[in-house]
Amino acid sequence: MIDRQKLDEIIRVALGEDLGEVGDVTTRALFPTSRDVRAAIFCRDSGVIAGIEVAARVFALLEKVSFQSRVEEGERVEGGQVIAELEGTIEVILLGERTALNFLQHLSGIATLTAQFVEKVEGYPVKILDTRKTTPGLRLLEKEAVRAGGGFNHRFGLYDGVLIKDNHLKALGEIAAAVKSIRSHLPGKKIEVETENLRQVKEALEAGADIIMLDNMDVATMKEAVRIVGGRVIVEASGGINLENIREIAATGVDWISVGVLTQAAPPLDISLEIVETEA
Secondary structure: OOOHHHHHHHHHHHHHHHHOOOOOHHHHHHOOOOOEEEEEEEEOOOEEOOOHHHHHHHHHHHOOEEEEEOOOOOOEEOOOEEEEEEEEEHHHHHHHHHHHHHHHHHHHHHHHHHHHHHHHOOOOOOEEEOOOOOOOOOHHHHHHHHHHOOOEOOOOOOOOOEEEOHHHHHHHOOHHHHHHHHHHHOOOOOEEEEEOOHHHHHHHHHHOOOEEEEEOOOHHHHHHHHHHHOOOOEEEEEOOOOOOOHHHHHOOOOOEEEOOHHHHOOOOOOEEEEEEEEOO
16 A cells, blocks of 8 residues: 555645635535434446545545445445445535545546456466556556556656666667666666667667567567567567457567556546435
């Protein structure tokens, strides 16, 4: 799970967007005196749940709400299933409702889409990875959701992994020179090189790259690249990958497939909160 301090910072920003300086003016006007209620969070779609711990933390920060999760992170649910139950005052539950649901819907959508990609490559020894194509400010949570769906995380940012990309090579010139430079500055660090054709694949292999990315290559070229590498280093496929073509790509023998749409375009799961009981 994400570091608690970082999580709280993300949640407080989200709550601040909703509450502004004065809070929920509608609920405060309708309920001038406190009223205790019970509420339930329902998942109306079938899918994979992610962000349940984030939702619980939303209400923990607001206080005076009991949040009982009825599912685990990464659990598959059916439409209509209750995934959490709450008890507390109506004003506090409604303060956190939209923020909690926003996190749950978005992160569960990512987990559900990831699970669909993972299922598509069943039987092949390949890992489905995310990318850095994430919502600003939510990367840590979105990458957690990918794991909840059965996927794996690529590097979290520019700081924790070496990836020599096309723009590096356009400025520097040669793959061999780029790899050599990285080796001198970051000894012991694994180096990935993005390649666009078989010539570059051979150059990256000869230069001693640890991981070779096949960027936007067609299936036939991928197969030949995998043959050339011959299992000596990790081969990653990236670019233009979707649910329709991912199984064919997995069949080429690549080790990793990175998929930007996991975090960039996952449709949210339909999740709602309803008051189910009020005090007499």
